[in-house]
Amino acid sequence: MANIGDYMSQEHRQCDEAFARAEDAVASGDWAAAQAAFEAFHGAMQRHFALEEEKLFPAFEEATGMSGAGPTQTMRIEHEQMRRLFEEMKQAALARESAQYLGLSETLLLLMQQHNIKEESMMYPMLDEALGSRAGELIAAC
């Protein structure tokens, strides 16, 4: 049976890979490649957030009654913080400002990874526990 924790953690690693590719391209000064790599990373992150915010979190909130001040709310707030950084990184990539981009990407990495630690060690196990057999269909539907 599909397990939310394994599937979503795997997506985190794929996003990390895309993040590193974009950072390498910026550091090497190849801006055409950097902008493409950033877009690939950005797209992967948006799809990952959408799966959580539109499918998994609502199903969890419905199953547990935990919304409002619950853990999913914290995750959504951190997604918003990351989205603001994506916008700034995009501007930096378009303006070809490598120091600005690398400072922002370092900031994003810290925010993103402490977020991932929370999700992988707490949020996803709670999702698997609350959603049980529905987990497979929610993931398969995307």
Add this chain to the structure above:
Amino acid sequence: MLRFDQAPPFSVPLRFFLTAPAFAFLAALVALRQGPALFESRWSPAALAITHLLTLGVLGMVMLGAMLQILPVLAGAPVARPRAVAFAVHAGLALGTLALAAGFLTAEPALMALAMGLLGFAFAVFLSALAWALWRVRVVSATVAALRLAGIALAVTVLLGLWLAAGRSGFGAMPAPALRDLHPAWGLLGWAGMLIAAVAAQVVPMFHMTPAYPKWMRWLPFAALGMLAAGWIAGPVGLYAGFAATTLWLHAKRRRRQPDVNFVFWRAAVVCSLAAALVWLATPYWGGQMLVGVLVIAGALLSVVTAMLYKIVPFLAWLHLQARLGAQAPNVRQYLDERKQRRQLWLHLLAVALLAAAVTAPQFFAYPAAILFAASAVQLGSNLLSITLEYRKRAAS
């Protein structure tokens, strides 16, 4: 209701981080005053004073402050009443460490008694707060399990330390010599080792982008605690050597290869851990205890703790500023000139190398090592202060 966003106010961890370099500087001053004689015996009053200025005043200071900050992240377990806990733990630890160092240097029983009271109080508050947070956790991850065991090891270390202090100052019988070795073993191989291994298991794969540590390594803290409880010190030494070697191997496969001061600090810590394990194994044939102490405390633990400071402090500055200023908040690289960080890295590495050299040839290296260590402490303090001042300036604007 479960919340894991309850990051404490910036002042909670920051007071610990800003205090730590001052204790490193104090340790260097005692070393300067003592000169080459310092390296004659690890039981000399000055060696004991310096060891505790570093382990309690620097390493303990940063670890306890960081724990109050990262428990919500690592364990979804915020500490209750963070301001009051931070005030009590910080004040007790700082004053208690000063009293203890002064007690060692003067052999004055009243100072030792004061130190026992203050440190006993600080650790009792910290361990109660830790226990309260960690035992309420719903999802017990490998990290939470490791932190619980590290907490137990810290409690044992503190109790053994209080016993030794009581014996030394004439309040009770001095424990048997075998017990004197158990206090550093539980402190370094128990508490510090388990805490760093638990943090590394999260931080190394995620921030250096390496493959994950092998799953069976989750048993390391359980095995280490069991071996320590059985009084078998070689066991955990071997386990941590294995963990350090694995980190080296993971680092070779790292995906993120941007030049990074942080990475060099980690690399130094791993190399010093492995060297310490080798020297420790050779110690029965060649008295290397002093060198093991230098490699573990200054080489391994201080390097990791410094690496963490350079990540945590700018990130917290950003986190608190972006809540107020949004996109106007400077990014994490804009609080401190990277060259200053690099300068401190080199001062630190050179100080560790000179300290190691001073163990074998104190007449040549004791003073240069102490001077370099002092310079590194001053640079670290000035770097952390720069970040804080930049934060204050932006927050006020």
